[in-house]
Amino acid sequence: MTFSIQRFSASVTAFVFGQPFSTGAVIAEPQFVQEKGSGLGIQQEAGSSAPCQYVSITEADDGIHIRYALAEGDAIYGLGQNMGKLNKRGQLFKTWCSDEFRHLPDKASLYGAHPFLMIKGENNFALFIDYPGEMTLDLGFFDTHQLSVHILTHNVRIFEFTAASARQQVRDFRSLIGQPYIPPRWAFGYQQCRWSYHDKNAVDEVVEKFRHLDIPCDSVYLDIDYMEEFKDFTLDQHRFPDFSNWVAELRLQGIRLIPIIDAGVKVAESYSVYQEGCEKGYFCKTETGEEFQAAVWPGLCAFPDFFQPEVRQWWGKKYQFLTDQGIDGFWNDMNEPALFYSPQGLEQAIAHAEQCKDRNIGVHEFFALKGAFDNLSNRREDYQAIWHQLEDGSRINHEQVHNLYGQKMTQAAAEGFKQLDRDKRFLMFSRASAVGGHRYGGIWLGDNHSWWEHLKLNVTMMPGVNMCGYLYSGADVGGFAGNATSELLCRWIQFAVFTPLLRNHACMGTRNQEPYAFDERALNIMRQHIKLRYRLIPYLYSEFMLAAQNNESLFWPLPLEYADPAAQNVEDQLLVGRSLMCAPVLESNASGRYVYLPENMLLWKVRQHDEFDLKIMSQGHHHLPLELADMAVFLRPDSVLPLVDSAHHVEAQDLSSLECLVYLHSSAEYLLYHDDGVTHNWQQGKQASLKIKVFYDAEKEIQLDVKAEGDLPYQQLKLTIVDQFEQAVVHHISID
Amino acid sequence: MTFSIQRFSASVTAFVFGQPFSTGAVIAEPQFVQEKGSGLGIQQEAGSSAPCQYVSITEADDGIHIRYALAEGDAIYGLGQNMGKLNKRGQLFKTWCSDEFRHLPDKASLYGAHPFLMIKGENNFALFIDYPGEMTLDLGFFDTHQLSVHILTHNVRIFEFTAASARQQVRDFRSLIGQPYIPPRWAFGYQQCRWSYHDKNAVDEVVEKFRHLDIPCDSVYLDIDYMEEFKDFTLDQHRFPDFSNWVAELRLQGIRLIPIIDAGVKVAESYSVYQEGCEKGYFCKTETGEEFQAAVWPGLCAFPDFFQPEVRQWWGKKYQFLTDQGIDGFWNDMNEPALFYSPQGLEQAIAHAEQCKDRNIGVHEFFALKGAFDNLSNRREDYQAIWHQLEDGSRINHEQVHNLYGQKMTQAAAEGFKQLDRDKRFLMFSRASAVGGHRYGGIWLGDNHSWWEHLKLNVTMMPGVNMCGYLYSGADVGGFAGNATSELLCRWIQFAVFTPLLRNHACMGTRNQEPYAFDERALNIMRQHIKLRYRLIPYLYSEFMLAAQNNESLFWPLPLEYADPAAQNVEDQLLVGRSLMCAPVLESNASGRYVYLPENMLLWKVRQHDEFDLKIMSQGHHHLPLELADMAVFLRPDSVLPLVDSAHHVEAQDLSSLECLVYLHSSAEYLLYHDDGVTHNWQQGKQASLKIKVFYDAEKEIQLDVKAEGDLPYQQLKLTIVDQFEQAVVHHISID
Structure with a gap:
């Protein structure tokens, strides 16, 4: 067994086996490299293991194995966008970006491949396995006392993070993979989607309803039907006439249109995108150099070979067709890539059917026949038929790099946007992703269902994707597939008010899912x-x-966050930023929920957006009544929560009056960041901030210290300070 | 609109529309009948509604509609074997017995049709809709304020139960439908199943393991592979040689074999059951009088027309093939009936495939093609092709009576057992069921998954099926499909110790799921x-x-049970009999759970079967630590819990020493029933009982009053009495 060791810092080490594919996940360079065979003793005998601090890494004929003996109370966090609870011990995962319509409890992989995991317990450390193909991660599933990762390759880089605290482990990981994509500020508004708002009138009606009913909204989505025959970078002119003027009109109402872009390009002679890609050899090939084709929404498609910089550049520029018409946000879909079927697969299935004709087939033959059609989509054989062209002139089979495809599409978009307007922030998020793709766009959590189970999943997935740098993220609120009830949507919104991407989305064939599609009471609550x-x-x-x-x-x-044993089982509450803890209601017909407070907190029980009760709740277990109209937000001790008035859309908000709610124990300090929200100028220092400090002086009097820096919209500050005895005082301050 | 009214009691009224099919669900006769058109004013105008106390019943072209306006806090219970929580408000159901492999949150129907529902809230009442075909029950799903039932017929009997208490409503319902099936006492032991223990050796190994590892077990199951080519009432002589001697040998070890019987009879010339049924015309026919055939496990099958008493008699006698060899328990499966495909359906799908050959089909065509194969099983058209012969010489289409098929198979078995040995109790439970079938056998809860969600479902389904009289019931412990973890199986057993049917069962292709198939710690706990x-x-x-x-x-x-508002949201605790409340741990990686106590209770925290902690816990919310080895059982005030020693199987238990745990507030009375456990002689008064009364006398001294009646095995009684101050006293008493 040979490997090299890369040291990135005292607490970050990588073990490099073989010649790993350069995934681009890690952009940091190691500080020190110990090469294999360098005489430093890292040429080891077969069956031995690498000198990791915690895990054992061994090489075998079938690939690389990582093993760790789990102690009784060990918990496992991370794994990004995957099924299960926060603590993923006892589950089985694999990395294989998949178009999975049904997020069932034992699905091993979804749309994202995020093999970053944190072990908390007897030892505290984290792992990141930098490999873009398949691996399985058994987190104490088959053997409750064994964590074992099997990577189906001999070429991989494995990172061990040994910082003492979980936060530092994540920081160390994130410092390797770079800063996340930054969306425009308006993308923090409420967004309304449906597959599909079929024409201009349908969209106009949605906008009109939101405005008329006084529900804030910043954008409406165009799902696949806005295109002509599902062809990327086309518009159905009949259903969406006079597009650019319409986009401008909607902008005047504070509404942006967000069109979808799919990975597959329709194979059609008259279609310029296909023609160009074809002529230039930009599509993925088969082993013999033919164009790889498989069917997705448009029917047979070719797939841009996003691994080639030139292809990405070409693709990235295509978005200009829509940006020229006033569009400044997109979502990239079907980019695992989803393959409904390949002509070969379909042909085989049909031949299989023909063989069964006029025969009394046995039941096993029947299930094989049914399976032939059932398993046509996303077949492994089809993926294996795809070859990518690399910069060095070599080719690589898709199997080895599958999980990178979708995010390279998003990389293409991000690179394109930079070319179009290097200052401007575009909204961009993707379905497929892998570690490193957070630099190019956000992700949504895929095609979930209108199930309470999937509301819970939204809660447990958020920290996982955040750890991998996917900060701009959220689930389809209310659930994509199936029919939502008004209660489910109300409760889902109560959690999703905290997710940066707050988008209500529903599938074709389901009931309408806009906030006004239900009863009056639900409308008022939403x-x-x-x-x-x-x-x-x-x-x-x-x-x-x-x-x-x-x-x-x-x-x-x-x-x-908390060492407290009772906090270790809390799966349905999350810290949101530095000041807040949320505790959403995740059960139907509930009029309350249990909450565990690891420290005294200030309950901000919201009934109306501007009407709430404040109550200090002590460390410990509580049962909290929460009717459908109520949601609970908790402020941590010595924390500050800034608030402004609502408006119909983000850019219409009057930011001149800022309120701050302060829960004061001894000294609360808060830095409120601000920038223009639409450009990347913050990177050049164009950042503003309001520093607020509230503290007790030597005479136990409350003192305030407010410092403004940079170009801030806030002029008046109203501070409501609640002390440990639930006494509130209000201060009004002018901000210079 | 015309209907008649049947009054069964002051609190039970039925409204009869058209000429309802006689389902046999209700065996009680009305005390008073008000005929339609009798001049008593129940010939009403179209659009008017029947004079129900709470609901509105109207007739429309598309059938009968029941509507009820739901108030804000109204809850809905019942619905038998269906998805969802205890309170089913906000869900959508239909009655259509279905072979459903995936019990997903929004599945509208499973294997049983149990349209008995209880509304609790502003009004308190229950409904039973006596119709054996399809109805939809929208319990505030599309409109949160409306309960609406749509029955797809003009011939139905609708019962309204208006007793003040929920318990009385259930009693009233149950008194209409008759007493439940009574299993032998040994059927309360632990049972081990797998699809399949493939041969005698596999079964012997299981038995040997259980006995060697000191895990009690009363029976091992034979799934479909024990048969010759899946032919009912045959045995594979190669894999199960010398059957009757083997059955006797196992009995000596306290193990019974429980074979499966499927509804479909293999179409095979050399197969006597098929030949007989064919000759006598006992199978279901098509409209033109041909034998209806569809494929199930054995390939093409014919389906006994269980609606004919003669067919049931014929079928019931067939079990003798196995009872003659010492078998005294069976499970009836695939009796919805499940249809994998019909020759017609398969032919159409293959023709569909041929039409797509060598064409670049569009995506909608592709999904239609895929759907043609996906939807081959349990097609509505195939069910509609089935006709049943009725006693009066008429025929009825299966569509109208679908939900009765499975339970008529079980009725055939029950009637057969009575003919074989009218005194003896046989174990019998079924997958498909409808209201009324509880008189013939129990049910298991179908092909669930090894998901924590399905452990929760086991908890919420039990009261529902109990209400419909299915007392002998339980889920596949550990989950049928998918792989269980040792933790899931431990926690599942901790709940299932309370379900009369306690059977661990797992699907072909999954990991072994016997208690010893996991780690040592799990084995010890289980x-x-x-x-x-x-x-x-x-x-x-x-x-x-x-x-x-x-x-x-x-x-x-x-x-x-409790009026207490805080008790209204308790979904994960159940009362079990008169003395106990269970509060199982239903989450992975949990080391405790929240519990709500509607009254002071005595916590019996079990670590070992004979080692436990006792603690009085006060009315209110609690967080209870429960490590994997721990389970919580609560005794209600003034209740008694009788216990005996464990043994390798039920009939080996030494019942001479009885322990009783008493949680005494003022006066605890308990009647412990006993009978021979193997015959129906209890119906002739051969019942025994131990009456235990523990109370404080005028001097506040504890007094005991123990009365034995009939033939009891108990000789020594040890009473551990815990008072309100957690003081325990022990009394030893001889029972005469």
Whole structure:
């Protein structure tokens, strides 16, 4: 067994086996490299293991194995966008970006490949396995006392993070993979989607309803039907006439249109994108150099070979077709890539069917026949038929790099946007992703269902994707597939007010899922909580930007924050930024929930966006009544929550009056970040901030210290300070 | 609109529309009937509604509609074997017995059709809709404020139960539908199943392991592979040689073999069951009088027309093939009936495939093609092709009576057993069921998954099926499909120790799921809790028998027992008989759970089957630490829990020493039922009982009053009495 060792810092070491494919996940360079065979003793005998601090890494004929003996109370966090609870011990995963319509409890992989995991318990450390193909991660599933990762290659880089604290392990990881994508500030508004708002009138009606019913909204989505025959970078002119003028009109109402872009390019002679790609050899090939084709929404498609920089550049420029018409946000879909079927697969299935004709087939033959059609989509054989061209002139089979395809599409978009307007922030998020793709766009959590189980999943997935740098993220609120009830949507919104991407989305064939599609009571509740979201935007945006800059998470599990044994089982509450803890209601017909407070907290029980009760709750277990109209937000001790008024859309919000709620124990300090929200100028120092300090002086009098820096919109500050005895005092301050 | 009214009692009224099919669900006769058109004013105008106390019933072209306006806090219980929580408000159901492999949150129907529902809230009442075809039940799903049932017929009997208490509503319902099936007492032991223990050696190894490892077990199951080519009432002589001697040998070890019987009969010339049925015209026909055939496990099958008494008699006698060889328990499967495909359906799908050959089909065409194969199983068209022969010489289409098919198969078995040995109790439970079938056998809860969600579902389904009289019931412990973890199986057993049917079952292709197939720690935990089950059998059996005789439930939801507002949201605790409340741990990696106590209770925290902590816990919310080895059992005030020692199987238990745990507030009275456990002689008064009364006399001294009646095995009684101050006293008494 040979490997080299790369040391990135005292607490970050990588073990490099074979010649790993350069995934681009890690952009940091090692400080020190110990090469294999360098005489430093890292040429080891077969069956021995690499000198990791905690895990054993061994090489075998079938690939590389990582093993770790789990102690009784060990917990495992991370794994990004995957099924299960926060603590993923006892589950089985694999990395294989998959178009999975049904997120069932034992699905081993979804759309993202995020093999970053944190072990908390007897030892505390984290691992990142930098390999873009398949691996399986058995986190105590088959053997409750064994963590074992099997990577189906001999070429991999494995990182061990040994910092003492979980936060530092994540920071170390994130410092390797670079800063996340930053969306425009308006992308923190409420967004409304459906597959599909079929024409201009349908969209106009949605906009009209939101505005008329006084529900804030910043954007409406165009799903695949806006295109002509599902062809990327085309518009159905009949259903969406006079597009650019319409886009401009909607902008005047504070609404942006966000069109979808799919990975597959329709094979059609008259279609210029296909023709160009074809002529230039930009599509993925088969082993014999033919164009690889498989069917997706448009029917047979070719797939841009995003591994080639030239292809990415070509593709990235294509978005200009829509940006020229006033569009400044997109979502990239079907980019695992999803393959409904290949002509070969379909042919085989049909031949299989023909063989069964006029025969009394046995039941096993029947299931084989049914399976032939059932398993046509996303067949491994089809993926294996794809070859990518690399920069060095060599080719690589898709199997080896599958998990990078989708994010290279998003990279193409990000690179294109930079070319189009290097200052401007575009909204961009993707379905497929892998570690490193967070630099190019956000992700949404895929095609979930209108199930309470998937609301819970939204909660447990957020910290996982955050750890991998996907800060701009959220689930389809209300659930994509199936029919939502008004209660489910109300409760889902009450959690999603905290997710940067707050998008209600529903599948074709389901009932309407806009907030106004239900009963009056639900409408009133949703309106209030969407307005609350807008009130929270200064906080969420500031926390987002600071987390992005400082390699922090926006959502963070309690077990990783508090040593307290009782906090270790808390799966349905999350810290949101530095000041807040959320405790959403995740059960139907509930009029309350249990909450565990690892420390005294200030309950901010919201009924209306501007009407709430404040109550200090002591450390410990509580049962909290929460009717459908109620949501619970908790302020941590010595924390500050900034708020502004709501408005119909983000850019219409009047930021001149800022309120701050302070829960004061001894000294609360808060830095509220601000920037222009639309350009990348913050990178050149164009950042503004409001530093607020509230503390007791020697005479136990409350003192305030407010410092403004940079170009801030805030002029008046109202501070409501609640002390440990639940006494509130209000201060009004002018900000210079 | 015309209907007649049947009054069964002051609190039970039925409204009869058209000429309902005689389902046999209700065996009670009305006390008074008000005929339609009798001049009593029940010939009403179209659009008017029947004079129900609470609901509105109207007739429309598309069938009968029941509507009820739901108030904000109204909850809905019942619905038998269906998805969702205890309170089913906000869900959508339909009655259509279905072979559903995936019990997903929004599945509208499973294997049983149990349209009995209870509304609790502003009004308190229950409904039973006696119709054996399809109806949809929207319990506030599309409109949160509306309960609406749509019955796809004009011939139906609708019962309204208006007793004030939920318990009385259930009693009233159950008194209409008759007493439940009574299993032999040994069927309360632990049972081990797998699809499949493939041969005699595999079964012997299981038995050997259980006995060697000191895990109690009463039976091992034979799934479909014991048969010759899946032909009912055959044995594969190669894999199961010398069957009757082997059955006898196993009996000596206290193990019974329980073979499966499927509904479909293989179409095969050399197969006597098929030949006989064919000659006598016993199989279901098509409209033109041909034999209806569809494929199930054996390939093409014919389906006994269980609607004919003569066919049931014929079928019932067939079990003798196995009872003659010493078998005294069976499970009836695939009797919805499940249809993998019909020759017509398969032919159409293959023709569909041929039409797509060599064409570049569009994506919608592709999904239609895929759907043609996906939807081959349990097609509505195939069910509609089935006709049943009725006693009066008429025929009825299967569509109208679908939900009765499976239970008529079980009725055939029950009638057959009576003919074979009218005194003896046989074990019999079915997959498909409808209301009324509880008189013929139990049910298991179908092909669930090894998901924590399905452990929760086991908990919430039990009260539902109990209400419909299915007292002998339980889920596949550990989950049928998918791979269980040792933790899931441990926690599942901790709940299932309370379910009368306690059977571990797993699907072909999954990991071994016997208690010894996991780690040593899990084995030790499971052994202890299975032993605990055996200690509880006197209690469970007694509670079962009394519930059966008195139209009570064994599992009962807290919201229906306690008026207390905080109890209304308790979904994960159940009352089990008169003395106990269970509060199982239903989450992975949990080291405790929240519990709500509607009254002070005595916590019996079990670590080992004979080692436990006792603690009085006060009314209110608690967080209870429960490590994997721990389970919580609560005794209600003034209740008694009888216990005996465990043994390797039920009939080996030494019942001479009885322990009773008493949680005494003022006066605890308990009646412990006993009978021979193997015959129906209890119906002729051969019942025994131990009446235990523990109370404070005028001097506040504890007094005991123990009365034995009939033939009891108990000789020594040890009473451990815990008072309100957690003081325990022990009394030893001889029972004469």
